[in-house]
């Protein structure tokens with residue numbers, strides 16, 4: 034029997050690894066052996082896929098982040114071992130979920146952009162598309178977040194401390210990366226990306242920096258112990274953390290080194306494999322037939338000069354020959370219109386990292402300008418488009434100049450790029466621009482994390498075909514008026530809420546009531562995402578309940594999760610503010626009967642898997658025009674939450690698919706904001722509006738306490754009396770009343786549980802568009818031609 038074979042194999046691995054029998058070892062050892070067993074099981078299929086892909090055109094996803102989440106449960110599902118899994122675990126003397134909880138969640142990304150990369154990898158494998166991922170194996174990932182007196186604290190995340198059974202170190206394929214002042218090894222670690230039930234397994238290759246000769250014997254011998262290891266430490270620093278703090282010059286250099294490190298290793302790897310496979314093509318005439326590189330934002334853009342460098346200096350092509358190839362093999366995705374996230378490096382930093390690449394960038398720029406001058410471009414326009422200007426290198430410009438295609442990540446976002454942010458580029462290269470609305474993988478975000486709903490959908494549709502064709506969910510609409518179905522939808526939601534409540538009790542120590550509305554905002558902390566608006570609404574409710582304890586409102590639990598960048602003071606202040614509100618609300622005997630507030634610690638992929646299925650309301654409340662797409666919004670929708678959102682990013686497409694009447698739309702549109710931008714005066718609004726004043730004034734009162742950090746005064750000033758920058762730049766006060774109204778509508782509509790369930794089902798049934806299978810097929814057909 035399959036089950037017995039698996040159990041025997043795991044016991045064998047346990048014995049080999051520990052010298053003990055299964056009943057003598059820890060849960061961790063059982064988890065590790067089970068994972069190794071899976072890696073062993075898939076090895077032939079993995080090798081077969083790799084071999085098959087060698088002769089095909091491949092796409093390469095270059096990304097500084099791959100937020101892959103835990104592998105164990107997802108691999109069991111995708112490889113089709115899930116029917117045996119419970120039984121196997123039982124034979125090992127442990128539950129399946131306990132095994133799953135042994136796995137560290139690799140934090141190799143921040144948020145949306147990194148999770149998108151992971152969804153794309155899974156969808157490509159599922160769709161039999163040859164897509165390989167290339168990135169960085171950070172030894173400490175992002176960071177672990179915890180709270181101390183409500184303040185965010187950070188600590189290193191040593192995610193491989195207990196090993197990493199999901200990757201294979203490929204020592205023999207090590208590369209050397211050259212910087213101006215240092216030479217390091219790039220050692221590849223390969224992780225399988227398993228397609229859903231198709232035996233197709235692509236590869237995610239992450240590079241780790243190591244020293245070439247890390248130990249100085251004579252220094253050690255002279256008792257200079259620290260010095261004897263400094264070469265090793267300086268090499269390993271390159272892949273230690275994600276986005277090293279770049280407020281100082283040394284940090285900026287480290288960041289660019291990290292970027293150059295992984296793209297240089299990747300391009301070397303791919304070029305050397307090409308030469309092995311096609312030894313006769315010394316002029317690389319067919320290179321562009323076999324390769325297309327997707328640049329995930331500007332972080333991997335140094336791949337462009339690096340490919341030029343390899344073709345010119347190591348393979349002796351002429352500039353014209355090398356450029357012709359380079360111009361055919363890159364495509365670029367933009368994920369943001371926020372200026373501060375558009376990478377620009379000062380010339381001396383680029384020069385310090387790799388002088389030859391800097392020279393090449395300047396030459397690309399020089400020739401580009403000559404071309405523009407010939408086409409009679411004005412100096413003013415040329416200045417906008419230049420790659421190197423005023424002492425800085427603009428990475429987005431380099432990417433757009435070189436790429437065959439440039440895409441935004443939602444319809445609105447792409448329109449803003451074309452009309453505004455990248456207007457001059459769009460005029461120059463209109464046919465380069467296109468939209469690719471983001472998506473999420475339904476395997477991880479529904480089949481794996483919401484088994485009860487997933488099974489019920491299969492039961493209703495009479496087949497599980499929808500897992501590979503999410504547009505089939507549309508057929509669920511025939512049950513919109515079926516009371517039995519609607520009741521069951523509510524029951525499943527309730528069960529998921531009970532599960533989450535239990536988890537939150539265990540991990541955060543807070544009691545929450547599964548009968549209350551679960552109103553959830555989980556995402557990175559950023560002013561534009563407006564967690565502050567959510568917080569101020571809670572203060573408004575608090576005041577209302579205080580002045581009228583008998584008030585009739587449906588009990589509500591507000592759940593927050595997300596990390597602030599360690600150097601982003603105001604975002605950290607907002608976390609502290611929410612934690613103080615939570616304390617105030619949860620400790621008030623009357624208020625806490627109606628509302629509760631929880632900020633969960635260390636939100637990450639595996640926490641998300643428990644949260645999305647349990648949400649009634651999905652908070653997607655960014656300032657219109659600022660959220661490029663959002664993908665959390667899609668995870669909530671697919672799991673039957675109703676969206677409370679602005680006309681922003683992919684929200685607009687969600688409303689269009691599921692209908693505005695199944696969701697709660699509020700706030701000013703991009704056009705409206707543009708119109709009032711120059712005259713907007715939040716201080717007047719505050720002074721003339723009792724409700725807003727009373728709400729905002731909590732920041733200056735002593736009912737909440739920022740422990741002398743002045744964080745709350747700083748938030749207050751940012752809204753009302755900002756001297757150095759525009760006050761309320763994200764229009765929190767502007768949208769406040771509209772937001773309050775939308776919440777009142779939620780309160781009213783939730784009371785009719787069947788009609789709420791109908792809206793929930795309407796959302797699920799119309800989530801098909803947001804499968805990353807759809808997105809990845811569009812990339813494959815319209816950008817990559819694979």
Ligand code: 26Y
Nearest residue numbers: 144145146149368374442660661662663664
């Ligand atoms: C280098 C630096 C400052 C930087 C680091 C990380 C800049 C940007 C980022 C990450 C950006 C990001 O995650 N963007 C998100 O991408 C998602 C996937 O396209 C979008 O859904 C989401 O709206 C966008 O904020």
